[in-house]
Amino acid sequence: MVVALRTDRTVWVRPAVETDLRQVEDVIAADCLGIAPTSARRTGPLTSGLTRQALLVAHDGHGQVLGAAALCRAGARDLLTGGVAWLHCREHPVTAAVLVRAALERSAGLSAVTAFTEPTPWPPHLPGLALHDRPVTFDAFTDAGFRTADQWLLFQRPPQSGQAGNADRAERCTAPPVWVTAAGGISRTPHSEPFPLPDTLWRGNLRRSLERVDAGGYGRALTTVDLLAPRATRRCEILRACGFEEVDLLRSLVLV
Structure with missing residues (x-):
């Protein structure tokens, strides 16, 4: 999948492979809140958490990972919902918008789509998107029609x-x-x-x-x-x- 959104950067999206994980960790660490010790960002919780959901990566077509998003689905009674467990993009607006669009395309036909409702597998292990620390990512979701469900x-x-x-x-x-x-x-x-x-x-x-x-x-x-x-x-x-x-x-x- 390739998407170009009024920008000098063309962004491709595909399922992640094992060789992407180190770059994905770097993208996550760049976006993490500054309350977690640096040493805790580069250990097991990052890598182990990446393998539990369907993982998409945004890349430049030349091997450089620009961002990543983890998707999950859950069924309850007659409802089938999709979720963006987390999304990181170094706060680049085009990468954020492309990943949100890709997540929605893969959630077509679902009853609802949620985002950031579960704790992350890396410090600080909290649900929720940081509004002031991650404004570009927040705007990408609200531009796509998402609204606030809970806030802490x-x-x-x-x-x-x-x-x-x-x-x-x-x-x-x-x-x-x-x-x-x-x-x-x-x-x-x-x-x-x-x-x-x-x-x-x-x-x-x-x-x-x-x-x-x-x-x-x-x-x-x-x-x-x-x-x-x-x-x-x-x-x-x-x-x-x-x-x-x-x-x-x-x-x-x-x-x-």
């Missing part, structure tokens, strides 16, 4: 220096982050459950957990807030009061 606000609390030396601070900055759970605890893996606790109890648990993070030298802490959940605004206020900063707005998309 991603927060990060930087490592607290305290009395640590320079070497210790550097180690904290590159260490894998810990995640704040729905109960206000900490975990090594992301948690996206709804808020089960009253705000006062959750805030108390959070403060105690952050004390453990600082005492244990864990480094950064991350969490997400479902902006469509009850009390989302209050949870954001509590996180900011505890030293968390907004990283980006993550959105899943749907075309029906």
Whole structure:
């Protein structure tokens, strides 16, 4: 398949082959949010995740991979839906548009098509397309008729220096982050459950957990807030009061 869209670049799309994977990893790493340690981007999760869905690559016809998208399908009752698990293109508008068009052509006749609804297999292991970090990709989907289905606000609390030396601070900055759970605890893996606790109890648990993070030298802490959940605004206020900063707005998309 070849597509040219008012550009000096002609982009071809085809199913990926094994020899594409290293270049696909490079494209993914170029687009990843800056909260994942560099070393974590080039290890097993990237390669293992590429083999679980139908993978398309956009290329220049001379062996250079310009972007990639992973497609999947799911059936539920009488519905057959398609999904774009992820799409990376180094934020090049033509490559993004071509990959979105190719995904839609392969989803013709389906009840609905979703995008970015599942966690990625590489850090930071979250669903959603980063609106501010990936505006070109977001525009390519909305130009094709996709709309927002869900959205989460991603927060990060930087490592607290305290009395640590320079070497210790550097180690904290590159260490894998810990995640704040729905109960206000900490975990090594992301948690996206709804808020089960009253705000006062959750805030108390959070403060105690952050004390453990600082005492244990864990480094950064991350969490997400479902902006469509009850009390989302209050949870954001509590996180900011505890030293968390907004990283980006993550959105899943749907075309029906």
